[in-house]
Amino acid sequence: MLVAARRCLARPRTALRAFSSADDTDRATKSMIAGFWSAHAATSSDVALVCKVLSAPGHLGELADLREATQSEALWDDPARAAKLLQQLSVLEKRGSTAEKLVQTLDETKELFDLALEESEDDVVASCVASVEAASVAAKKLRAELLMSEPADASSCFLEVHAGAGGTESCDWVDMLLRMYSRWAQEQGFSTDLVNAVPGEEAGHRSICLRLDGSYAYGWARTEAGVHRLVRISPFDSASRRHTSFAQVRVYPLAATVPGAQDIRIDTKDLRIDTYRASGPGGQHVNKTESAIRITHLPTNIVVQCQSDRSQHRNKETAMEMLRARLLQLKLLEQENEKRKYTQGLGDNSWGSQVRQLMLSPKLVSA
Numbered sequence: 001m002l003v004a005a006r007r008c009l010a011r012p013r014t015a016l017r018a019f020s021s022a023d024d025t026d027r028a029t030k031s032m033i034a035g036f037w038s039a040h041a042a043t044s045s046d047v048a049l050v051c052k053v054l055s056a057p058g059h060l061g062e063l064a065d066l067r068e069a070t071q072s073e074a075l076w077d078d079p080a081r082a083a084k085l086l087q088q089l090s091v092l093e094k095r096g097s098t099a100e101k102l103v104q105t106l107d108e109t110k111e112l113f114d115l116a117l118e119e120s121e122d123d124v125v126a127s128c129v130a131s132v133e134a135a136s137v138a139a140k141k142l143r144a145e146l147l148m149s150e151p152a153d154a155s156s157c158f159l160e161v162h163a164g165a166g167g168t169e170s171c172d173w174v175d176m177l178l179r180m181y182s183r184w185a186q187e188q189g190f191s192t193d194l195v196n197a198v199p200g201e202e203a204g205h206r207s208i209c210l211r212l213d214g215s216y217a218y219g220w221a222r223t224e225a226g227v228h229r230l231v232r233i234s235p236f237d238s239a240s241r242r243h244t245s246f247a248q249v250r251v252y253p254l255a256a257t258v259p260g261a262q263d264i265r266i267d268t269k270d271l272r273i274d275t276y277r278a279s280g281p282g283g284q285h286v287n288k289t290e291s292a293i294r295i296t297h298l299p300t301n302i303v304v305q306c307q308s309d310r311s312q313h314r315n316k317e318t319a320m321e322m323l324r325a326r327l328l329q330l331k332l333l334e335q336e337n338e339k340r341k342y343t344q345g346l347g348d349n350s351w352g353s354q355v356r357q358l359m360l361s362p363k364l365v366s367a
Contacts, residue, residue, distance in 0.1 A: 032125070032129065033117070035129070036113060036125075036128065036129050036132060039129075039132045039133065039136055040106065040109070040110060040132050042136065043102075043106060043132060043135050043136040043139050044106055046136070046139040046140060046143050047099065047102045047103055047106065047135075047139050049143065050095075050099050050102075050139065050142050050143055050146065051099050051103065053146050054095060054096055054099055059092070062092065063089075063092050063093075063096075066085060066088055066089040066092065067089065069085050070082075070085055070086060070089055087154075087215075088154070090215075091154060091215050091216075094215070095142065095145070095146075098138065098142055099142065102135050102138060102139055102142075105131060105135050106132070106135060109128050109131045109132055109135075112124065112128055113125065113128040116128060145216050145219070148216060148219035150219070152218055152219075152253035152328070152332060153216060153218055153219030153222075154215060154216050154218075154219065155217070155218050155253045155254050156190075156211070156212055156213040156214060156217045156218065156253075156254040157211075157212050157217050157218035157221055157222070157251055157252060157253050157254055157325070158195065158209055158210070158211055158212075158251070158252045158254065158321075158322055158325050159181060159209070159210045159211075159212060159221055159224070159249065159250070159251050160207065160208070160209045160210075160249070160250040160251075160252075161174045161177050161178060161181075161205075161207065161208050161210075161247055161248070161249050161250075162174070162206070162207045162247065162248045162250070163200070163204070163205070163206050163207065163245075163246075163247055164227065164245070164246030164247055164248055165244075165245070165246050166243065166244060166245030166246055167245075168200060168201065168202045168203055168204070168236055169230075169234055169236065169243045169244075169245035170204075170245040170246055170247055171200030171201075171202070171203055171204030171205055171206055172200070172203050172204035172235075172236070172245070173204070173228070173230045173245045173246070173247045174200075174204050174205045174206070174207065174208060174247050175203070175204035175205055176204075176230075177228065177247055177249070178194075178205065178208050178210065181210060181221075181224075182210065185210075185212050185214075185217075188214065188217075188220065189214055190212045190213060190214035190217050191212075191213045191214060192210055192211065192212060192213075193210070193211040193213070193308070194208065194209075194210055194211075194308055195209040195210065195211050195306050195308050195318055195322065196208065196209040196305055196306050196307055196308060197209075197307075197308075202236070203236070209306075209322065211254075211318075213254075218251065218252075218253040218254070221251050222251045222253075224249050224251060224355075225249055225250055225251045225355075226248070226249060226355030226356070227246055227247070227248050227249075227355060228246070228247050228248075228249060228355065228356045228357075228358075229244065229245070229246055229356070229357045229358070230244070230245050230246075230247075230357075230358045230359075230360070231243075231244050231357070231358065231359040231360065232358075232359070232360035233360070252322070252325035252326055252328070252329040253325060253328060253329065253332075254321065254325055255321070255324035255325050255327070255328040264324055264327050264328060264331065266297070266320070266323065266324070266327070270297060270298050270299050271295055271296065271297060271298070272295070272296040272298060273293065273294070273295050273296075273316070274293075274294040274295075274296075275291075275292065275293060275294075275312065276292050276294065277291075277292060291307065291309070291310055291311065291312045291315060292305065292306070292307035292312075292315060293305060293306050293307070293312060293315040293316045293319045294319075295316075295319045295320065295323055297323055297326075297327070300326075300327070300330065302323065302326045302327070302330075304319050304322040304323045304326065305319060306318040306319040306322065
C-alpha cells in the first residue's frame with residue numbers, strides 16, 4: 001500500500017517536470033523567432049540604406065565614367081593609372097553585387113523560415129538564423145565602407161608596430177599584436193606580407209612592418225594607430241608579478257593607389273641608403289650578403305628599412321614604397337591641419353597615451 005501510494009504521488013511530479021520542460025522549450029522557440037524577425041528587420045533596414053546610396057545619381061555616374069575609362073583603347077598607355085582605375089571599378093561593382101546578394105538572401109531566408117516553422121524543421125530554422133546573422137555582418141561592413149570617404153581609405157597600407165616602455169614584455173606584446181593583425185587581415189580577406197622585423201633580445205620583436213593588400217585596408221586599419229597598453233602577469237618573471245608594457249601602432253596608406261600621390265617626388269640626393277646583413281635565422285644565403293636596405297630621407301629624417309627578401313633590389317623597391325607611404329601620410333596630416341580637422345596624435349609610447357588597454361589576469365580579463 002505504501003509503495004503504491006508513493007508511486008501515485010510520484011506521477012504528478014514527473015508530469016510537472018515534463019510540462020515545465022515543454023514550457024521552457026516553447027519560450028526558447030518564441031525567443032528565437034522574435035530574435036530572427038528582429039535581426040531580419042534591422043538587416044533589411046541597413047541593406048535598404050546601402051541600396052539607396054548605391055542607386056544615387058552621383059554613384060551611378062562615377063560607375064559609368066569608370067566603365068567608359070576602362071574600355072578606352074589608350075587605357076594601358078599608363079599602367080599605373082590603368083591599375084588604379086580597374087581597382088576602383090572592381091570596388092564599386094563588388095559593392096553592387098554584394099548588395100544584390102544581400103537582398104536576395106534576405107528574401108529567400110524569410111520565405112524559407114516561414115515554411116520551416118510550419119513543417120517544424122529545426123535544422124532549417126537554425127540555418128535561416130545563421131544566414132541572417134551572416135547577412136547582418138556583411139551589411140554592416142558594407143555600410144561602414146560607404147562612410148569611408150577619404151581618398152586614401154580604399155588603398156592598401158603598411159602597418160608598423162614598435163615596442164615601447166616595458167623591455168622584453170613590450171617585445172612580446174609586439175609579437176602578440178603581429179599575430180592579432182595577421183589573423184584579422186586574413187578574416188577580412190587581405191593579403192599580408194611581413195616587410196620588416198627586428199627581433200628582440202630575448203623574445204618577440206622590437207619592431208615589425210606588415211603590408212596589408214586589399215580593398216579599404218587603410219580605411220579599416222587606420223583607427224588602430226596609437227599606443228596599445230598591456231597589463232598581465234609576466235611569463236618571463238619567475239615571481240609571477242604583474243607587468244605593464246606598451247607598443248605603438250602606425251598605419252600608412254600605399255602611395256601608388258591614392259589619388260594625388262603622383263605629386264610626391266623623391267630626389268635621390270635627399271636619400272642616404274645603407275645596406276647591411278639581414279637579421280634572424282641564418283641559412284645558406286640570408287646572412288651572408290648585405291641584402292637588407294635602410295633608407296633615410298634627409299629633409300624629413302624619416303627612416304625605413306626592409307629585409308624580407310633575399311634580393312637587395314626587391315628590398316630597395318619595397319623600402320621606397322614604404323618611404324612614399326610615409327611621405328604621403330605626412331602630406332595628408334598637413335592637409336588635415338590646414339583644414340583644421342580634429343586629429344588625435346599618437347602620443348608618447350608609454351603610460352597615459354594608450355588608445356587601447358588590455359588587462360590579462362587569472363581572475364580578470366578586460367579591455
